[in-house]
Amino acid sequence: MEYASVLRQHIEELVTLSDDAFEIVLNAFVPVSLSKKEYLIKVGQKVGAEYFVVRGCLKTAAYDDAGKEHIIQFAMENWWVSDYPAYAKHGNAEMDVQALEDCFVLSLSMEARAALARQVPEMLTFYERKALSGYVATQKRVLSLLRNSAKEKYELLLDQYPQLFQRVPKKMIAHYLGVSRETLSRLHKYD
Amino acid sequence: MEYASVLRQHIEELVTLSDDAFEIVLNAFVPVSLSKKEYLIKVGQKVGAEYFVVRGCLKTAAYDDAGKEHIIQFAMENWWVSDYPAYAKHGNAEMDVQALEDCFVLSLSMEARAALARQVPEMLTFYERKALSGYVATQKRVLSLLRNSAKEKYELLLDQYPQLFQRVPKKMIAHYLGVSRETLSRLHKYD
Numbered sequence: 001m002e003y004a005s006v007l008r009q010h011i012e013e014l015v016t017l018s019d020d021a022f023e024i025v026l027n028a029f030v031p032v033s034l035s036k037k038e039y040l041i042k043v044g045q046k047v048g049a050e051y052f053v054v055r056g057c058l059k060t061a062a063y064d065d066a067g068k069e070h071i072i073q074f075a076m077e078n079w080w081v082s083d084y085p086a087y088a089k090h091g092n093a094e095m096d097v098q099a100l101e102d103c104f105v106l107s108l109s110m111e112a113r114a115a116l117a118r119q120v121p122e123m124l125t126f127y128e129r130k131a132l133s134g135y136v137a138t139q140k141r142v143l144s145l146l147r148n149s150a151k152e153k154y155e156l157l158l159d160q161y162p163q164l165f166q167r168v169p170k171k172m173i174a175h176y177l178g179v180s181r182e183t184l185s186r187l188h189k190y191d
Numbered sequence: 192m193e194y195a196s197v198l199r200q201h202i203e204e205l206v207t208l209s210d211d212a213f214e215i216v217l218n219a220f221v222p223v224s225l226s227k228k229e230y231l232i233k234v235g236q237k238v239g240a241e242y243f244v245v246r247g248c249l250k251t252a253a254y255d256d257a258g259k260e261h262i263i264q265f266a267m268e269n270w271w272v273s274d275y276p277a278y279a280k281h282g283n284a285e286m287d288v289q290a291l292e293d294c295f296v297l298s299l300s301m302e303a304r305a306a307l308a309r310q311v312p313e314m315l316t317f318y319e320r321k322a323l324s325g326y327v328a329t330q331k332r333v334l335s336l337l338r339n340s341a342k343e344k345y346e347l348l349l350d351q352y353p354q355l356f357q358r359v360p361k362k363m364i365a366h367y368l369g370v371s372r373e374t375l376s377r378l379h380k381y382d
Contacts, residue, residue: 131322138329
């Protein structure tokens with residue numbers, strides 16, 4: 001499918017756009033191709049855009065003082081990704097966003113986003129619903145981190161995103177769930 | 192301060208409203224008083240509203256199979272609270288929202304919220320910014336749960352919300368941080 005259709009279908013799950021309005025929306029996005037392992041955002045860089053994933057898989061990761069990686073988010077087709085804490089305060093990235101496969105994403109700058117909200121009022125409704133569903137998904141993740149055992153967290157993820165396990169190294173799944181690689185290998189045996 | 196002024200000041204941190212527009216906004220909210228320990232939302236109830244805290248402190252909590260409490264959120268003055276996952280899908284609560292002090296909150300039903308977005312377009316911008324900042328705050332919490340030691344999580348919370356430690360029992364702080372009460376007592380000695 002052409003990327004314009006992918007984007008339109010994604011937005012029209014929440015709001016309806018006229019052809020003219022979608023034309024304005026489409027022109028606000030800039031296509032970006034990334035090779036596997038390439039960075040979309042690197043720690044320390046100014047963050048001024050968010051990205052809609054048309055094809056591929058990326059991770060958002062932060063590091064602790066010992067250099068250990070912690071994965072905040074995986075992003076696949078139809079997901080949005082950025083370092084949102086940095087984005088929201090117009091600041092510098094504290095997380096890396098890196099391609100785990102060859103990727104094709106659409107970049108929406110902060111300025112283009114604000115202009116769209118003025119030109120196409122439906123987009124403000126779209127942003128609001130996306131932000132609320134991001135908030136809800138992240139609250140569920142907090143709950144799962146607090147409440148679930150390693151085994152439960154693993155099964156929940158496998159259940160929600162089975163394809164993640166085909167596309168992402170096991171080590172990264174462990175860094176997302178906050179469990180050790182050994183624990184994950186033990187769980188993986190019982191799939 | 193009268194609650195109308197508190198609400199107006201809160202909204203006008205993000206958008207500006209005319210007196211007429213604020214009158215419409217104010218009329219959409221329903222004041223609710225709660226005594227300490229009273230529930231705003233109980234597990235199993237239909238969730239159709241969110242709440243702005245004018246005065247008091249509440250907690251949002253879920254339980255595991257063993258009945259252990261896990262605290263998703265504390266809400267104090269100027270915060271919004273609900274069971275947002277249930278709210279977003281028009282479903283039944285999987286979390287309790289309970290007053291930890293005598294509270295005064297303003298209830299905004301889902302229908303009133305949608306009507307406001309149509310009648311006062313600035314409110315849609317307000318909702319969008321609030322949702323984005325909720326998303327960002329919750330992502331930071333995920334990162335802290337993954338990355339920080341018990342000691343670091345404790346210090347971060349003490350640093351961000353010092354008054355929480357005066358207003359909330361230590362046991363609940365432990366249920367929020369995902370650490371044992373014993374660990375918390377040990378940390379608390381070194382304040």
